[in-house]
Amino acid sequence: MILKISKTTLATAAVALLTMTVPASVHPHVFAEARLDVVLNPDKTVKSLRHLWRFDDLFSSTVLMEFDKNSDxxxxxxxxxxxxxxxxxxxxxxxxxxxxxxxxxxxxxxPPANLVANFEDQQLIILFETEPKEPLKLAGKIDFGVYDPTFYTAIDFTEDTNLSVADLPPICTKTVVRPDPDEAIAQNQSKLTDAFFNDPSGTDMSKIFATRLELNCPAKG
Structure with missing residues (x-):
C-alpha cells in the first residue's frame, strides 16, 4: 500500500496518517500529534471536521530534505x-x-477543498477540513476519529482536549474513547477474519483501535 508518488519517503508515510493503538506485532514508523475539532452549524448539525497533524522531528527533517529544491x-x-x-x-x-x-x-x-502544509519549529504541520456529504444531525451515538489501515504511522491525541466540539447542546454528552486492543478484538470477534490476524494492514478493521470522540444525543434532541 505504498503510494506511487514522486517522493517515496513521504509516500510511504502519507498512506498512514492516523491515530490508533496497534497490536504488539505491528510497529509504527512515523509519529504525529493531532487535534480534531468538530464544528457545529447554528441548527446543531455537524458543519465540518477540522484536522491538524504535527509530525515528529525525524520525519519532518526527511520531508525538508526531499522537498527543499533550492537547498536553503x-x-x-x-x-x-x-x-x-x-x-x-x-x-x-x-x-x-x-x-x-x-x-x-x-x-x-x-473531500477537503484543499490541504495545507506548513513548517513550524522544524516540524511539518498538515491542516485540512471536511464536511459531511449529507446533513448530519446530533442524534444517537456519533463517533469521530482517524485510523491507519496500514499501521505505518501513529498519530496521537496526547490530551483528551485535542478532540473537541464547541457549543455542544446540554442534552448531549461527549467522551474520548481510547480502546484497549484486547477488548476491541474481543468485542469485534465476529467481524474479524483470518486476514485481519495474518495481516491487519490489509484490512480496514484497524479502525476498531482508533481513538475517537464519542457524542451521545437523544434522538429527539
Whole structure:
C-alpha cells in the first residue's frame, strides 16, 4: 500500500496518517500529534471536521530534505505547495483517514477543498477540513476519529482536549474513547477474519483501535 508518488519517503508515510493503538506485532514508523475539532452549524448539525497533524522531528527533517529544491534549509511557499499536493493526492483514496459513524453506520464525508502544509519549529504541520456529504444531525451515538489501515504511522491525541466540539447542546454528552486492543478484538470477534490476524494492514478493521470522540444525543434532541 505504498503510494506511487514522486517522493517515496513521504509516500510511504502519507498512506498512514492516523491515530490508533496497534497490536504488539505491528510497529509504527512515523509519529504525529493531532487535534480534531468538530464544528457545529447554528441548527446543531455537524458543519465540518477540522484536522491538524504535527509530525515528529525525524520525519519532518526527511520531508525538508526531499522537498527543499533550492537547498536553503527551509520550505518556501512553492515547496510547501508541492508537499500539500503530494499529501492531498496520496491520502484521498483512504477517505483522508477519517472515520465518522452514527450508531455504528459509516457516514460519507466530502473531500477537503484543499490541504495545507506548513513548517513550524522544524516540524511539518498538515491542516485540512471536511464536511459531511449529507446533513448530519446530533442524534444517537456519533463517533469521530482517524485510523491507519496500514499501521505505518501513529498519530496521537496526547490530551483528551485535542478532540473537541464547541457549543455542544446540554442534552448531549461527549467522551474520548481510547480502546484497549484486547477488548476491541474481543468485542469485534465476529467481524474479524483470518486476514485481519495474518495481516491487519490489509484490512480496514484497524479502525476498531482508533481513538475517537464519542457524542451521545437523544434522538429527539
Amino acid at each position: 534549509l527551509k520550505l518556501d511557499d512553492s515547496e510547501l505547495a508541492e508537499v500539500s499536493k503530494t499529501v492531498f493526492e496520496s491520502i484521498g483514496e483512504y477517505n483522508y483517514f477519517q472515520v465518522v459513524t452514527v450508531d455504528g453506520k459509516d457516514i460519507a464525508m466530502k
